[in-house]
Amino acid sequence: MKHFPAIEYRHRRLLARLLAAMLVLLMPIGISGCEKADEREFFAMDAYMRIRVFGAPEGALDEAADEIEALSALLSATDEKSEIYALNHAEGKAMTVSPDAFDIIERGLELSRELGGCFELSLRPVSRAWGFTEDENRVPPESELRELLKLVGDERIVTDRAARTVALPAGFELDLGALAKGYAADRAKERLSDAGVSAALIDLGSSTILAFGKKPDGSKWKIAVRDPMGGDTPAGTIEFDGGAISTSGGWERYFEGPDGQVYWHIIDPRTGAPARTGAYSVTVLTDDALYGDALSTALFVMGPDGAKEYYEAHGDFEYLMFSEDGGMLMSPGMKGLFTPAG
Numbered sequence: 001m002k003h004f005p006a007i008e009y010r011h012r013r014l015l016a017r018l019l020a021a022m023l024v025l026l027m028p029i030g031i032s033g034c035e036k037a038d039e040r041e042f043f044a045m046d047a048y049m050r051i052r053v054f055g056a057p058e059g060a061l062d063e064a065a066d067e068i069e070a071l072s073a074l075l076s077a078t079d080e081k082s083e084i085y086a087l088n089h090a091e092g093k094a095m096t097v098s099p100d101a102f103d104i105i106e107r108g109l110e111l112s113r114e115l116g117g118c119f120e121l122s123l124r125p126v127s128r129a130w131g132f133t134e135d136e137n138r139v140p141p142e143s144e145l146r147e148l149l150k151l152v153g154d155e156r157i158v159t160d161r162a163a164r165t166v167a168l169p170a171g172f173e174l175d176l177g178a179l180a181k182g183y184a185a186d187r188a189k190e191r192l193s194d195a196g197v198s199a200a201l202i203d204l205g206s207s208t209i210l211a212f213g214k215k216p217d218g219s220k221w222k223i224a225v226r227d228p229m230g231g232d233t234p235a236g237t238i239e240f241d242g243g244a245i246s247t248s249g250g251w252e253r254y255f256e257g258p259d260g261q262v263y264w265h266i267i268d269p270r271t272g273a274p275a276r277t278g279a280y281s282v283t284v285l286t287d288d289a290l291y292g293d294a295l296s297t298a299l300f301v302m303g304p305d306g307a308k309e310y311y312e313a314h315g316d317f318e319y320l321m322f323s324e325d326g327g328m329l330m331s332p333g334m335k336g337l338f339t340p341a342g
């Protein structure tokens with residue numbers, strides 16, 4: 001496939017970070033003007049993040065950024081000091097967790113039931129075998145994946161709200177990578193609203209963006225959607241009144257195997273291998289960012305037909321999908337919000 005340059009994964013991520021730093025200058029767009037906006041940029045959850053607020057009281061921006069940084073430390077599966085790391089090594093015992101960890105796990109499990117086997121919080125044993133979080137990519141043999149899939153199954157995770165405990169079966173491990181940024185964006189929004197911020201744009205690394213409130217000039221929020229086939233030129237823009245925009249793409253994290261095949265970080269829990277159901281990039285618009293983050297990952301796994309069916313059954317979001325064959329699919333509501341470039 002010619003749109004995948006054969007750059008070693010490690011170097012590609014460095015390059016991606018540099019590009020991300022440059023991209024934040026471009027995306028989201030249309031929020032400059034004569035009105036006064038305050039801004040803070042920082043690095044967390046492996047991404048360059050930016051929060052822009054209008055009419056913010058002193059300290060509100062810092063509080064929101066601190067909250068995201070704290071969540072990043074709490075929810076990482078690789079940081080040995082994190083709560084999720086401790087839970088992943090509890091060897092089958094129930095563990096008391098913080099309200100935030102409990103909340104994200106419970107809501108993740110709810111979504112996992114809803115998303116019909118396309119979304120699993122307990123996917124880590126499988127994703128680790130592919131080396132995505134460790135930057136040591138390999139193609140595991142099918143027999144290994146079959147064994148590891150025995151350690152995946154969110155329905156076997158037991159939570160107790162009153163005691164605030166979570167119990168993973170022995171050998172199970174959580175990976176909250178598909179929804180941690182969404183959760184963090186929702187929490188940052190809460191923080192900012194409580195502090196009296198009237199409008200803000202919370203950009204957690206371009207793949208999760210949340211906008212709320214009315215901009216002082218009354219214009220709509222405007223977000224550029226990357227064209228996955230065309231490098232860094234946008235495919236178009238989405239204009240909306242507020243909500244969360246989440247993107248999951250095969251171009252975000254991938255490596256080329258010794259067989260010349262491209263393997264990306266979005267895994268189909270039914271096979272244990274990168275999802276190849278025809279999707280190449282999915283962008284969704286939802287009310288809350290946690291739902292959007294999980295949904296963009298799950299719709300990617302569902303592929304074009306499955307995503308359409310899911311949309312028709314639920315309809316509580318809008319989406320735009322680029323398929324591997326270069327096609328673009330949109331939900332009816334998205335057609336009114338998306339303007340192609342050019």
Ligand code: ADP
Pocket residue numbers: 118119120121123127132175176177178179181207208247248249252265266267268269293294296297301
């Ligand atoms: P990004 O983190 O780049 O915004 P996504 O939101 O699509 O991208 O999440 C991808 C991450 O989610 C992967 O890196 C992995 O940690 C996890 N993941 C991959 N496939 C699944 C899946 N089917 N269900 C739940 N989590 C997944």
Ligand code: MG
Pocket residue numbers: 177178179246248292293294295296297
């Ligand atoms: Mg996601």
